[in-house]
Amino acid sequence: MMSLSHIRRLEAESIHIIREVVAETRHPVMLYSIGKDSAVMLHLALKAFYPARLPFPLLHVDTRWKFREMYAFREEMVKRHDLDLRVHINPEGVAQNINPFTHGSSVHTDVMKTQGLKQALNHYGFDAAFGGARRDEEKSRAKERVFSFRNGQHRWDPKNQRPELWRLYNARLNPGESIRVFPLSNWTELDIWQYIALENIPIVPLYFAKPRPVVKRHGSLIMVDDDRMPLEPGEKPELKSVRFRTLGCYPLTGAVESNATTLNDIIQEMLLARTSERQGRVIDHDASASMEKKKQEGYF
Amino acid sequence: MSLLPENTALNVQEYLQKHQQKTTLRLITCGSVDDGKSTLIGRLLYESKQLFDDQLATLEADSKRVGTQGGALDFALLVDGLAAEREQGITIDVAYRYFSTDERQFIIADTPGHEQYTRNMVTGASNADLAILLIDARKGVLTQTRRHSFLCSLVGVKHIVLAVNKMDLVDYQQSVFERIVEAYQSFAAQLGFASVHAIPMAALRGDNIIDASKQTPWYKGPSLLTYLNRIKLEEQSSDAPFRFPVQWVNRPNLDFRGFAGTIVSGKISVGDPIKVLPSGKQSRVARIVTADGDLASAGKHQAVTLTLADELDISRGDVIASSESPPAVADQFEATIVWMDEHPLLPGRQYLIKIGPNTSNVTITDIKHQINVNTMEHLAAKKLELNAIAVCNINLDRAIAFDPYLQNRDMGGFILIDKLSNNTVGAGTIQFALRRSQNIHWQHIDVSKKARSELKHQQPCLLWFTGLSGAGKSTIANLVEKKLHALGKHTYLLDGDNVRHGLNKDLGFTDADRVENIRRIAEVSKLMVDAGLIVLTAFISPFRSERRMARQLFADNEFLEIFIDTPLAVAEQRDPKGLYKKARAGQLKNFTGIDSPYEAPEQAEIHIDSTKLSATEAADLIVEKILNRR
Numbered sequence: 014m015m016s017l018s019h020i021r022r023l024e025a026e027s028i029h030i031i032r033e034v035v036a037e038t039r040h041p042v043m044l045y046s047i048g049k050d051s052a053v054m055l056h057l058a059l060k061a062f063y064p065a066r067l068p069f070p071l072l073h074v075d076t077r078w079k080f081r082e083m084y085a086f087r088e089e090m091v092k093r094h095d096l097d098l099r100v101h102i103n104p105e106g107v108a109q110n111i112n113p114f115t116h117g118s119s120v121h122t123d124v125m126k127t128q129g130l131k132q133a134l135n136h137y138g139f140d141a142a143f144g145g146a147r148r149d150e151e152k153s154r155a156k157e158r159v160f161s162f163r164n165g166q167h168r169w170d171p172k173n174q175r176p177e178l179w180r181l182y183n184a185r186l187n188p189g190e191s192i193r194v195f196p197l198s199n200w201t202e203l204d205i206w207q208y209i210a211l212e213n214i215p216i217v218p219l220y221f222a223k224p225r226p227v228v229k230r231h232g233s234l235i236m237v238d239d240d241r242m243p244l245e246p247g248e249k250p251e252l253k254s255v256r257f258r259t260l261g262c263y264p265l266t267g268a269v270e271s272n273a274t275t276l277n278d279i280i281q282e283m284l285l286a287r288t289s290e291r292q293g294r295v296i297d298h299d300a301s302a303s304m305e306k307k308k309q310e311g312y313f
Numbered sequence: 314m315s316l317l318p319e320n321t322a323l324n325v326q327e328y329l330q331k332h333q334q335k336t337t338l339r340l341i342t343c344g345s346v347d348d349g350k351s352t353l354i355g356r357l358l359y360e361s362k363q364l365f366d367d368q369l370a371t372l373e374a375d376s377k378r379v380g381t382q383g384g385a386l387d388f389a390l391l392v393d394g395l396a397a398e399r400e401q402g403i404t405i406d407v408a409y410r411y412f413s414t415d416e417r418q419f420i421i422a423d424t425p426g427h428e429q430y431t432r433n434m435v436t437g438a439s440n441a442d443l444a445i446l447l448i449d450a451r452k453g454v455l456t457q458t459r460r461h462s463f464l465c466s467l468v469g470v471k472h473i474v475l476a477v478n479k480m481d482l483v484d485y486q487q488s489v490f491e492r493i494v495e496a497y498q499s500f501a502a503q504l505g506f507a508s509v510h511a512i513p514m515a516a517l518r519g520d521n522i523i524d525a526s527k528q529t530p531w532y533k534g535p536s537l538l539t540y541l542n543r544i545k546l547e548e549q550s551s552d553a554p555f556r557f558p559v560q561w562v563n564r565p566n567l568d569f570r571g572f573a574g575t576i577v578s579g580k581i582s583v584g585d586p587i588k589v590l591p592s593g594k595q596s597r598v599a600r601i602v603t604a605d606g607d608l609a610s611a612g613k614h615q616a617v618t619l620t621l622a623d624e625l626d627i628s629r630g631d632v633i634a635s636s637e638s639p640p641a642v643a644d645q646f647e648a649t650i651v652w653m654d655e656h657p658l659l660p661g662r663q664y665l666i667k668i669g670p671n672t673s674n675v676t677i678t679d680i681k682h683q684i685n686v687n688t689m690e691h692l693a694a695k696k697l698e699l700n701a702i703a704v705c706n707i708n709l710d711r712a713i714a715f716d717p718y719l720q721n722r723d724m725g726g727f728i729l730i731d732k733l734s735n736n737t738v739g740a741g742t743i744q745f746a747l748r749r750s751q752n753i754h755w756q757h758i759d760v761s762k763k764a765r766s767e768l769k770h771q772q773p774c775l776l777w778f779t780g781l782s783g784a785g786k787s788t789i790a791n792l793v794e795k796k797l798h799a800l801g802k803h804t805y806l807l808d809g810d811n812v813r814h815g816l817n818k819d820l821g822f823t824d825a826d827r828v829e830n831i832r833r834i835a836e837v838s839k840l841m842v843d844a845g846l847i848v849l850t851a852f853i854s855p856f857r858s859e860r861r862m863a864r865q866l867f868a869d870n871e872f873l874e875i876f877i878d879t880p881l882a883v884a885e886q887r888d889p890k891g892l893y894k895k896a897r898a899g900q901l902k903n904f905t906g907i908d909s910p911y912e913a914p915e916q917a918e919i920h921i922d923s924t925k926l927s928a929t930e931a932a933d934l935i936v937e938k939i940l941n942r943r
Contacts, residue, residue, distance in 0.1 A: 017614050018333045019418060028616035029560070029575045036561045036629055036670065061573070061616070063604035065565035148409045152391075155408040175737045176432040176653050178439035178468075180575075181667050181728045185735040199420065201411050207329055281325045289365035 020208055027054075027196040028061040029180060030159060031143065034194050035061075035068050037184035038141040041194075044130075045071040045098065047083045048260045049216050050145030050197055053205055056214050057196060058143070059094065070097040072133055072142070076125035077102060078113060078262035080238050086217045093215075101133035113264045114243055121262070131167050140191050141184065149201045153305035159198050165189035169309050206283060210276040219257045220279065222271040226250035233267030258283070335413065338541060341422040341437040343465070344447035345457035349478045353447065353516040354423050355388025357538065358412060360523045364391070382517075407437045416542040428457060431464070431700045432653035435740060438465050439726070442546050443472040445537070450483045450513075454496045460686040463702065466504035467649060467742060469722060472544060473501065474537065475511040480529065481518055487531045503689060508544075512537055553613075555579030555587070555635035556716070556724055558669035559627055563618055571602055571618040572627055574670070577723035579635060581619070582610035588636040589627055590714030595636055596623040630671035632714040632724075640724060643746030644712040650677070651702050654731065654738035658697040661828040663862040664738070665730040666709060669723055672730075674710040674865070676832075681705060696825045697739075706747060718742035733857060765845035769803045773842045775867060776939065778851045779860060779914060780877035781906050782892055783884035785923050785931075786851040789877060792932035794849055800940075802847055807834060809852040822903045828859055835863035842871060847939075855905045857912045870942065875935060876917035881906045883924060 017025065034041050043058060045051050055071070062068055073087065091098045103111075106124040113121040134142060148155045158174050160182045175183050184192060197205075209216060227234045228248045235242075237250045242264060244250070255268035256279075273279045342350040358364055364372070372391055380387030410421045422437030438444065444465045448458055465473065475497055483489045494511040501509055512521055513529050514537065520526035521536045535543065556578045563571040581587070585598050601608040602618040611617050619633060627633070634640055652658045658677060666675035682691035683703040697703055718725030719742075729739035766773045776793065778786040787808055794806045813820070817833055820826040831854050841848045854860050864872045884906070885893040896904035903909045914920075919938055921931045 017612075019335065019337055020333060022337070022614055025575060025614050025616040032561045032573055032616070033670070060604040062563065063618070064569060064571075064602070065563050149411050152408070155410065174433075176436045176728070176740065177737075178436055178728055178740050179722060179726050181669075181726070183667065183728060183730055183735070183737045185665075185730060187735055190735075199409070199411075203332075207333075277325050280329070284325070284328070287366045289367055 020204060020211065023200055023204055024057065024060075024208070026180075026199065027057045030182070030194065030196040031058050031061045033182055034141050034143065034184060034192075037182075038186075038192070040137070040139050041069045041141040041143065042072045042099075042134075042137065042139040043067075043069060043143040044145070045073050045087075046145065046260075047073070047079065047087050047217060048145070049205055049209060049220060050147065052214050052216050053200075053208055054143060054145045054197060055090070055094075056212060067094070067096065070099055072137075072139070073098060073100045074126055074129045074133055075100050075102045076121070076129070076262050077107070078121075078125075078264060080217075080219055080236070080260065080263045082219050083217055083260060086215075090215070099133070099137065101129055101136070103129035103132060112241075113262060118265050121265075134167070134191060140186055141194055142191065143194050143196060145197055146195050147197050147200050147202075147205075148195075157195065157198070159195055160184060161193040161195065163191050163193060167191065169193075171305065171309070202283060203280070206276065206280050210280065217260060219260060221275070222254050222256040222273050222278075224252045225255050225268065227253050227255055227268055234270070235266075236263055236268055238263040258286075332413070332418075335416065335418050336546065337418045337420060338443060338544075338546065339420045339422075339441050340443040340445060340541070341424050341434075341441045341465075341470075342445045342447060343424050343434055343438070343461040344476075345449070345452070345455045348447040348449040348452075349389075349516045350445075350447050351389035351391075351423055352387075353445070353476065353478070353514075353522070354410060354421055355391035356516050356519055356522055357421075358391060358410065359386075359388060360519060360538075388516075407433050414538070414542055419541065428460075428700060431460065432651075434461060435464055435468065435651055435653070438470055439468045439722075439740070441465075441468075441470050443474065443541075443544065444470045445474045445476050447476045447478050448493055448497070450477050450479045450489055450493065453493050454500065456687055458497070459500060460700075462501055462504055463684070463686050463689075464651065466506060467651070467702070468726075469718070471507040472546075473506050473509045474540060475509060476516075476537065477511060477513050478516050480513045480520065481515040485513070485520075485528045487529075490532075510534070510540060512540065553578040553721070554638040554640075555581050555585075555633075556640065556721060557581070557619065557633040558671070558723070559629055559631045559633060560670045561629060562627065569620070570624070571600075571620045572633060573616075573618045574633075575616045576611060576613050577669070578613055578721055580610055580612035581635075583607075586636040587621070587633050588639045589625055590632045590634055590639055591642040591712045592626075592631070593642075594623075594625050596621040596625055598622075630669070630713075632669070634714065640714045640716045641746055642712050642714050644709045645678075645747040646707050646709075646715070647681070647744045647747060648705055648707050648727070648741045649702065649744065650697065650705050650707075650729070650739050650741040652697040652699060652739045654736065655699055656731075656738070657699075657824070658701075658729075658739060659825045659828045660696070660705075661825070661832040662856075662858050663732060663865070665732055666707070666727050667730060668713060668715065668725075668727040668743075671713055673713065675729070676708050676862075677705045678708045679706040695823065704744075705741075707741075715743055715746070717745055732861065762843045762845065765843075769845045771802050771845070771847060773845045774847055774871050774873060774939065775838045775842050775863075776847070776849045776873050776875055776935070777854070777860065777863060778849065778875045778877055779854045779917075780923075781879060781881060781884045781911055782853055782904075783887045783889055784877040784879035785928055786853075786877050788928050789921070789931050789935070790849045790851040792928055793935050796932060796936045797847060800936075803845065804847045804849065805841055806849040806851070807838065808850075822909075824856075824903070824909070827855065831856075831859040831863060835859075835866055838863070839866045842867065853905050853911070855909065855911045857914070860914065873919060873939060873942075874914055874917040875919040875921065876914045877921050877923055877931075878913070879923040 103125055111121055111124045146154050158177045162175055226237045228250055254272055256271045257268055273282045375390045376387040408423045412419050424434040424437040477490050477493050490513045513532050514521040520528050523538050525536055557574050557576050559572045560574040563573050583598055588595050598619055599622045600620045601611050660677045663674050663676050666673055680694045681704045683694035683701055685692055716724035725743040727741050728737050731738045778790050780786050794804050797804050817830050820830050834850055838848045895901040896907040905911050
């Protein structure tokens with residue numbers, strides 16, 4: 014028998030991880046952020062339990078600042094796969110009207126994502142949360158285990174991670190503790206795109222190039238997705254053919270100029286790219302080791 | 314950088330097709346602190362054009378700010394991403410990096426050299442095919458070089474690249490290189506690697522990393538990257554027997570009962586006869602189910618769902634295997650253990666063992682010998698400290714299907730988990746099953762515990778008194794026994810001091826001996842409860858783990874923990890045997906409450922506050938509670 018191709022091997026490894034969590038934890042949930050990694054993770058989970066339904070709910074920690082096309086896509090996926098999706102928006106953040114423009118990316122991300130995530134996990138009593146993070150994304154993520162242990166305050170202690178040998182994952186927890194699980198740890202950006210193409214996985218149309226209204230701000234092309242975005246003096250949205258390599262909150266995610274309208278184009282473009290995927294993410298550039306700090310505080 | 318040269322006439326599909334057929338080499342870098350592992354990987358990524366412009370810009374900025382190369386590019390900063398790592402200039406945890414060449418894909422685990430983080434090095438090694446072992450040319454073979462080599466051989470890494478680094482600091486002298494290689498070869502000969510290849514290099518300057526260096530004209534071999542591209546990897550032979558540990562039972566409706574898991578060796582086709590272990594039941598594969606449709610056959614690494622022709626009771630942890638060559642089943646093994654926790658491994662203490670999806674209770678019954686990683690000498694040991702490696706006998710509470718680790722990593726590799734903290738505290742490999750696990754069987758006895766206790770008109774149980782020395786355990790236990798005896802109950806009191814005069818006279822007061830002391834008491838009590846008696850034990854029994862282990866030997870409602878709660882100050886004041894005085898004077902080592910901990914029960918069945926109740930009142934309360942329990 015032919016040995017498995019690289020991508021099929023990654024697929025099998027991820028399915029193994031996802032099943033292991035369901036077998037060993039009490040109340041797992043899958044964090045769903047609507048992006049391409051979430052799409053792949055959801056696809057793998059559906060495969061892992063076939064013909065049974067997905068044995069856990071999905072959780073979207075919403076900041077209210079996702080692109081409109083992302084919300085539409087989320088609803089379509091819920092309908093298509095008959096998903097149990099829980100949406101959580103930090104009510105305190107809403108009360109204070111936290112937003113990336115007045116409060117800056119760090120406060121916005123901390124309140125709406127990190128604090129929101131912790132609230133939701135505590136509220137539902139989830140003891141395991143799948144996340145779509147990959148080790149090739151960022152230096153501190155490269156250091157993270159597949160099963161990432163968090164204490165009662167959801168803190169990550171990078172100096173004290175559980176040894177993770179072979180395919181033996183230790184999911185045992187004391188009350189209040191939880192784990193984050195990253196089934197896509199070993200995938201690279203290229204693997205994700207290839208798999209999306211191979212399996213025909215639906216993704217948000219924002220990944221494909223199209224004329225969109227953008228302004229250039231602090232070196233990033235920011236798309237004006239709705240009229241909540243205050244324009245600075247002299248700024249005038251321009252229609253440019255752009256697409257997104259990564260999707261987050263729209264005011265914090267830079268677009269790239271592109272004419273890639275098919276998966277083939279996208280892969281070709283990424284093979285020739287000279288900048289990394291997260292280059293467009295404003296939150297990564299707050300300060301050195303900022304992702305690590307966010308993770309220690311409970312960011313997924 | 315980009316993954317492809319600019320303006321190449323690119324056929325994406327063709328590229329991807331080729332990319333998919335590349336083999337993946339999983340490797341680690343290891344060796345002692347400061348020998349340049351992170352720098353080597355950084356250099357490898359940089360030279361092979363795997364860095365994006367923004368990553369390079371960040372590296373340039375970081376090198377100026379926190380670099381150790383006087384502002385020049387500090388490649389170590391590419392991988393040492395944690396704040397604490399940059400602070401100390403060391404690697405704390407494994408970083409995984411991915412890159413590819415035209416020939417291969419690589420997953421590199423950069424593992425720490427610091428002895429304190431040996432467990433993270435083993436983590437990286439467990440999935441690796443090859444190890445790049447770095448040696449500082451100025452220092453030669455060090456303890457960590459030997460430790461890491463031994464750990465590599467233990468987890469089955471087959472190939473070693475001996476990277477003799479920092480050659481620039483010894484003027485690229487051939488004799489230095491050869492001396493180191495010779496010293497290493499003579500040590501490594503006993504470790505059974507399939508290949509050891511040595512390369513002289515200077516990671517900081519890039520010598521012999523990608524291209525042959527002009528500085529070492531005497532070295533005729535390939536550069537590191539060339540070697541990594543070319544080395545042949547033996548895949549496990551395709552005729553290995555079929556092994557499928559059941560991970561999850563898929564039961565969406567009454568008509569479907571599938572067993573989900575990953576094939577860890579061999580292959581399977583629809584209709585093949587299989588055997589389920591440990592039960593030994595047989596059937597045939599009816600379907601190989603996947604979300605993409607049923608398969609006719611499936612092989613190693615595939616995550617599938619099997620259904621069988623017969624309705625068998627199979628659960629998570631069972632192994633579905635080829636019926637011609639099934640794995641062995643046993644509950645006692647010889648294993649090699651690497652200990653990874655600050656708290657030492659104590660023989661007799663119960664831990665959890667996870668092999669594949671199977672989790673069971675396990676005790677290390679015997680440390681046969683610890684291994685000195687410098688000399689490979691065998692040493693006697695009563696416990697294992699952090700980073701110790703030892704050959705041990707282990708005893709599981711149930712039989713499992715297994716293969717020796719050398720034949721099958723997934724069927725013979727295990728982790729040990731502490732039952733209280735839930736931390737992963739050790740890892741190990743099974744060598745073989747002990748003969749006695751197959752030769753000792755339970756003898757069936759016709760007169761049962763029920764029959765024996767009915768004759769005595771009582772419900773047997775064990776009253777486990779625990780508390781500090783001088784808390785009043787023996788006094789109260791003695792009163793309880795007198796009262797029960799007066800009521801016509803059949804009892805026996807096992808007292809700490811008395812037992813140490815006979816059954817346990819060979820045991821001292823180290824943590825390891827205390828664990829063994831309690832294990833024996835628990836086993837003896839179990840026999841006595843089986844005989845129908847009400848048994849009382851009065852031992853300090855300071856550790857929660859051992860009290861829990863004792864509890865697990867008994868049925869629910871048969872084990873009653875009685876906590877005689879006396880503050881240390883009060884017990885010390887009473888000091889009936891003058892022991893506290895001795896301990897305070899430093900004449901008595903390992904004394905509970907003074908220089909050895911007491912872990913108070915969290916959920917004792919009976920809690921006696923001896924500052925509020927007299928011994929007689931306490932005894933009355935206990936007798937009332939046990940006679941009225943149900």
